[in-house]
Amino acid sequence: MQSAWTREAFVTILVAALLMWLLPYAVSTYTLTILIIYGMLAFSLGLIWGFGGILCFGQAAFFGLGAYTYAVAAINIGESTLPMLLAVAVPTLFALLLGAMMFYGRLSDVYLGVITLVVTLIFFTFMNATAGSQYAIGSARLGGFNGIPGFPILNVPGQPDLLIYGDALFYVCAVCLLVVYLLVSHLLRSGFGRIAVAIRENETRVSLLGYDVRARKTLLFAIGAAIAGLAGALFANWAEIVTPSLFSLVQSAEIIIWCIVGGLGTRIGPILGAAGLAYLKFLLGQQSMIDNTVIMGLVLVLFVLFLPKGLVPAVLSLWQAGQGRRRRARGLRPFGSQRGRERPVG
């Protein structure tokens, strides 16, 4: 068990390092940075939706909250270390409160979706209406529809003059995603992660076994929000402006599309879905024949109809089917039964 985890972590780091070295030769680091940030955002929803069964229509709220928190804090503090921490902490706290309100009220699927959507809309409406100078936090004006430009960008901790941008920001984002990925992988192997999956499968049974489902769901929701907040702060550094469109319905829809296309219930699926679709959008943006949204809409409809599980699980199951046939031909145990040997839950 321990060695399997070490091996997986080692392979992940190796692959990530290889990608970080090779990808900049193919695509500019400026584009890669945003692909990674979107990957992280999709990963946050992939965690709570794919493994926790919580369909949040408002992951954009935490993304935007992270970005806005960073911008406001960076203007007031003038340096980036504390704002980065705040940009993770504020969405987490907010998600704890919102999650507690929803999960302790025992709301489920559609109603959860509605409330998260409504909360995102509240942010969107509010931020759009903050144009006047009376809407300011400290010395940062919220700026309404135009958003907040010109805040200090990321610097090396403790040295406000050493700014991180361009290629350096790409490596920072990539390492952030890698660390988040490893932490979440570890979390999913722990008792907490296994019970989260069990809750997704059968909530009543898990609560009858004596686990506090409400607290666990709230916590998982907050972890997802923390990751989305981090992605938001990195986005603020990449774009160097934050606007209310971060909270828009289109943004929320895109996160969900990325997860569906990439594949729920996998860790890598949402990341690949986000990076792939965002890159596709980038390429499509260079032509003007067909409107971007048409393609995005078609992709979502076709995937829901024909491949509701997403790309990665479909490819995996194909591969496993092939693997199983080969093993059976050699008289070995089928692939799936290895799982039974792992440590019991709890």
Added chain:
Amino acid sequence: MDLFFVISLEVLYGIASLVLISVGLAIVFGMMKVINLAHGEFMMIGGYAAITAVNLGINIFVAMLIVAPLVVGVIGLVVERLVIRHLYGRLVDTMLATWGLSLLFIGLATMIFGNTTTGISTPIAGFTVGNYQVNGYNLFVILIAVCVIAGLFIVLKTTRLGLIARGTMQRSDMAAALGHSPDRVYMATFFCGSALSGLAGAVFAPLVGLVPTSGGSYIAEAFITVIVGGPALIAGLLSSAGLLGLISQFFTFAISPVIGEMALLVAAVILLRILPQGVTSRFFKGRL
């Protein structure tokens, strides 16, 4: 006294517009348990249909009340046959698929009509009450909302078609055993729901500058009103539109329109927390 009259008219208008915006969605959700997130885009298409028809020289009332509902109804029919039919009973998947459709329609509208604001002028002149100017078109919106609700009630309650529709809504297997194809009923229901969305979109077209992304501003309010209303179709729609409309108009007058909009959203969150299955899961139980 004049002020009181004007304000109550505004409140009535707020409620009526919520009813009109959500009635198409409510029918589809109440009858088929399908949440059509492309509802806002259906309204947007209704608006464009009405404007195009008016530009072609058709009388504005004919365009709004007949052309737009027919066009959107037919589009709804196509959507139902091609996409939604395969997803009955999978609530989340229908939401996602219709969300995809909504993006598709936005894109298509942008390609056809361009990303610019279009509009027509309101066909009804305003009038004055004491010192206040009242928009005459608001009365028209209230009238249409009342007609739609009354028509819906009469069809569902007194006609044979309504009986079959209600029966299918409650127990589709029993309706099928009695010889009524649920498939056909769902198709007809979706047509009616879409047509009403088109009607609503057309009625609001003179009031707003229409852009391809106009649907987004409707869908949230419609969605919230329907979910807060709960299982009963008409009672749910009326009670939640009444409640939310009252709250939002109150805050609009007391503070500002933005606060009014936010008050509506906050009220919806609180209501859902207290009554997670909607208002009519506790009150008016078993009504239509």
